[in-house]
Amino acid sequence: MPLPLPDLDTRRFDDLVGEMRAMIPLLAPEWTNHNLSDPGITLLELLAWVSEANLYRANRIPARTIANFISLLLGESSIQSDDFRQAMSGVTTQDIERAAGQVSAEIDEVHVRYAEHENRVSVLIVLRAGAMQAADILLAAGMRLQGLWVSGPQLVAESLDGARQRALRFFNDPYRAITTADFEREAMLASAAVGRVSIASFPEAGTITVAVVPAASAIPDAALLRTVKQRLDDRKLVGTRIVVRPPRYTDITLKVLLVTRPNTLKSEVIDTVTAAITGFFNPLVGGRDRRGWPFGRPVSAYELYYLVESLAGVDHVEGLEINADPQAREVPIEDLPSLRSLTITPVN
Numbered sequence: 001m002p003l004p005l006p007d008l009d010t011r012r013f014d015d016l017v018g019e020m021r022a023m024i025p026l027l028a029p030e031w032t033n034h035n036l037s038d039p040g041i042t043l044l045e046l047l048a049w050v051s052e053a054n055l056y057r058a059n060r061i062p063a064r065t066i067a068n069f070i071s072l073l074l075g076e077s078s079i080q081s082d083d084f085r086q087a088m089s090g091v092t093t094q095d096i097e098r099a100a101g102q103v104s105a106e107i108d109e110v111h112v113r114y115a116e117h118e119n120r121v122s123v124l125i126v127l128r129a130g131a132m133q134a135a136d137i138l139l140a141a142g143m144r145l146q147g148l149w150v151s152g153p154q155l156v157a158e159s160l161d162g163a164r165q166r167a168l169r170f171f172n173d174p175y176r177a178i179t180t181a182d183f184e185r186e187a188m189l190a191s192a193a194v195g196r197v198s199i200a201s202f203p204e205a206g207t208i209t210v211a212v213v214p215a216a217s218a219i220p221d222a223a224l225l226r227t228v229k230q231r232l233d234d235r236k237l238v239g240t241r242i243v244v245r246p247p248r249y250t251d252i253t254l255k256v257l258l259v260t261r262p263n264t265l266k267s268e269v270i271d272t273v274t275a276a277i278t279g280f281f282n283p284l285v286g287g288r289d290r291r292g293w294p295f296g297r298p299v300s301a302y303e304l305y306y307l308v309e310s311l312a313g314v315d316h317v318e319g320l321e322i323n324a325d326p327q328a329r330e331v332p333i334e335d336l337p338s339l340r341s342l343t344i345t346p347v348n
Helices: 013-027 039-059 063-074 160-172 180-189 222-235 266-280 301-309
Strands: 123-126 148-151 194-201 207-214 241-245 249-260 314-322 336-346
Touching: 013 039, 063 160, 180 194, 180 207, 180 222, 194 222, 207 222, 222 241, 249 266, 249 301, 266 301, 266 314, 266 336, 301 314
Parallel strands: 123 148, 207 241, 249 336
Antiparallel strands: 194 207, 249 314
């Protein structure tokens, strides 16, 4: 007598039909006829019948077949190393407990202390009794050091449920870059030094152009651009060309003539206006929504009038010059504005 197999999904025909009917008011509120004579209900019942048949077949799959399939999806890794190891005394460490199968997915960095010595010192981190993948250790500085490795001498097989959940997490994590949102997400994840990105979809046939704004400076260095491009190249579709470049800034000079309110210190008002305008042009936290200046959005004199006159201590703006033009009302921007000069003058 064969051993009974657990049901992966216990839903039956009536359960599936009831679940789909309950979703009709939410997804299609104009659909009001839910009788069996309605052709739409007939299609739902057909889908429920097909789904029930597929669930029955899925429930008949033995655990060994599932394990082999997951092994094909996730793969296995192993490493050979020399066994010339010697434990060091005086090393302070802290135990890290992880369930089998979650080590490689959850532990990104492990920090240990080791004593400096005139000879080369190696550190061995042993993960006891857990499914894991051997990997090099990266220090916080990002330098790969020779002689540092991870080992699991008492490797224990991962449970089937754990492997199944890990496979689901693996496939639910977005990886391939197809849409503009995909490229933006992957570019932001390339490095913590990336502050913002702008994606131009196919300015040329088959080309994705990515403008990168670093988090700590105005212009990204070559290393950051290479890091972003490498990540996108690994995730793009075949035939897509990736161009990663710095943002193109348009210089802006600004002169503001304003009238302060009575009983206010002009120096404090000038500081307030300076901070507000500088923040308004910030590529990371500027703009009207404080989420960064939108790429390609022109500079509007009317927005600057509104910004300055809404500040405490300002009665009104007497005059405004953008790029030495008192008649300018809108200045086109290629990517982002760069405030090169700001002069604020109270006229009262």
